[in-house]
Amino acid sequence: MLTDPALSDLRALFGDRLSTAAPVLSEHAQSESLVAAGLPDAVVFPKQTAEVAALARWSHDHRMPLIGWGAGTSLEGHALALAGGVVVNFREMAAVLEVRPEDRLVRVQPGITREALNRELRTTGLMFPVDPGADASIGGMAATRASGTTAVRYGTMRDNIKGLEVVLSGGQVIRTGSGAPKSAAGYDLTALFVGSEGTLGLMTELTLRLHGQPEAVMTAVAAFPSVAAAVDCVMATMQMDLTPARIEFLDAETVAACNAYSGLSLPIQPQLLVEFHGHPEGLAEDVRRFRELAAEFGAEGLDWASAQEDRTRLWAARHAAYRAILASRPGAKAVVTDVCVPISRLAEAVEETRADIAGSGIPGPILGHVGDGNFHAILMVYPDYASEVAAAKALAGRMAERALRLGGTITGEHGVGFGKRPYMAAEHGAAWQVMGAVKAALDPLGLMNPGKIVPGPLDQK
């Protein structure tokens, strides 16, 4: 609860970049998840690190929680103020601070979105490839250890963040990492903060690794006779060291939704959408090998698009798949699931999940970044039908349990947030308490995004 002295101290720091207006608070209590949360007490819009540090001192003095906010596209309620407090919206800290083309590094503020960053990079010949679909903020992507379609080749945020500036609980500002390509100088604090979802501090600056824009790109879509055939083809592709830049699975229901929403006319069958990057000579051989392999698994209509406009149309449809699926059941809201399993167990995981969904009566197309063993079911429910919501949550729970049983993880890329917290003990066992010890060491008062990731008093030990 924001007391009068606390509010006036905060106003002294942020002036008209502090809001307690109901519509603003309400906007920052929304998410793509079905998590219901109360309103934050206030929202602030800092412009620089020093303001975030002052805010953290204020938070410490007044024992008020701080919750970072990027583009609001998180799927697990990460940015919701579960226990009140101040939401820190980074939209005014969205600058590219420095591009270093010869080192393939860029230094940015957390509020910039990945599309905005890539627009700024366009003329440099470089790109930041991590692509979670939504036009998320780079800070949010770092906080949730996001990945997406291109991780199979370029890695996740874990692999593409070289250094951070972080404001800690209480206001100390630290820098992690260096400009060198690697380091063995002590604990990897960069990796500790990436994926910590704002529970250990607020990132105020990020140094990202860039990649060359590919000289040549080939994209294809291929229809398979069965889910198993498509998934087995992915496994074989990875085992042949044919590293695609993207290899996406869409089940027949997803294909139907994309056809309707994006005006495609793909056969209503399981499909793989695959892309290779490289120099033309290497690429020709990759494409030849993938074609052979796909044929072995019964692929039909393997259609290679090298023209930019064809590729753009296909990937735009893939990125619109979430909206396309939602549009196929008007009025529904999605329970979006996200599990990741060893590639050898992927076919089994997808097939069992399909059968489970089919038995539930809830529409739930499946799609995913299958080169990483990562897939999603988009469970569509009417939010007012409690029995549907409960059934979807139970399905999601069984998916998480299944992923663990198969040696995988409860979340490949969406993060823990609020939604996946109940499964953390099952995944990590005693290591979850170690996460709690790290949290207590860095944020002893529990002011940084409370209620997320680490064990709390009511969680199962």
Place this chain on the structure above:
Amino acid sequence: MLTDPALSDLRALFGDRLSTAAPVLSEHAQSESLVAAGLPDAVVFPKQTAEVAALARWSHDHRMPLIGWGAGTSLEGHALALAGGVVVNFREMAAVLEVRPEDRLVRVQPGITREALNRELRTTGLMFPVDPGADASIGGMAATRASGTTAVRYGTMRDNIKGLEVVLSGGQVIRTGSGAPKSAAGYDLTALFVGSEGTLGLMTELTLRLHGQPEAVMTAVAAFPSVAAAVDCVMATMQMDLTPARIEFLDAETVAACNAYSGLSLPIQPQLLVEFHGHPEGLAEDVRRFRELAAEFGAEGLDWASAQEDRTRLWAARHAAYRAILASRPGAKAVVTDVCVPISRLAEAVEETRADIAGSGIPGPILGHVGDGNFHAILMVYPDYASEVAAAKALAGRMAERALRLGGTITGEHGVGFGKRPYMAAEHGAAWQVMGAVKAALDPLGLMNPGKIVPGPLDQK
């Protein structure tokens, strides 16, 4: 100091796999560094995780330090018992526990060396590529976040460890990571332990990422007119996305030492030793492009070896470079330095270092994994000449300071150990205290490899 009751408790745990014999203690007080350390109180040789856990409980009960020991090849005194205690030699825990070819994973115990592991993998078509030169243990490589010649393509230990089993201070056993290719499920404890040099716990099991043995390999050695030309060629290579599997720099002095020691007849000039991995079609184009680029930088005698025996001879000579350099000054011991800078500052860093070494009168050939911005000077001193040792240490200190001034790190791959600790405050600032807070949270009694990495009472804040 090992009291009688403590010793008899320890003997009850390890029987004849406990030694307090002077030669054994003395062997475990040696290192490749010039750090002088006292003897440990005892050495134990555990066979399984449960024994390591019991040892950690013993350590807790008797307030005795534990120091992990792999192959003893560390260059910064990591495994030295600076404050007494028990050295945990992992040579009896050196098994391959499970190979999962379809997931490209292997589960091993920490004591296995990288060469032994690759021998066991030979028939699987897979390999573990991280190659620090010495036949180090996998546990030691993980603890120091090692890398070496192949990191430019395959990454460091950071990138190739998917999960760990760790015995914590006090004896709790945790598991980190999962079998899935990626995860967003909470703090990245795997990355926290990798590079922690045994100060947060003892690794008892590691799950490693494997890579396919390359279909085709091409190796070349090329002589350049100057250090700057060679280094600039590396920078251009990386910027063209011509990702070599290895790209090593040897200065003229290193080449002379290798010629003498390994019977080569390379021109006494700065050389690049480069290797590409891939399918034959892609490789041919990589080689063609590299040849063009090298010619632009004045390379001569670019001689491609695709025959296994020629490649083996070249890389054996490269791996013997450390011994070759030492042999060039009989009786000398090496102060091995290890800095890493942004690739754009590499030429400057190497040139300044050469000039500094030349002015010192100490022989100090330079070589390195330059695709990563990482290089070493092997400063050869007679250990009994205090003035030489002091001059070498001063040179090493200036190299570390220079690396920081150029935006790099005090160690690319050797780790902090004892030798680099004095520079940690300069590299990390307040973040060093954060490392200390993490250490205190996981090892409140300071029993795990004390005196390494984190700040102590006498360190500069």
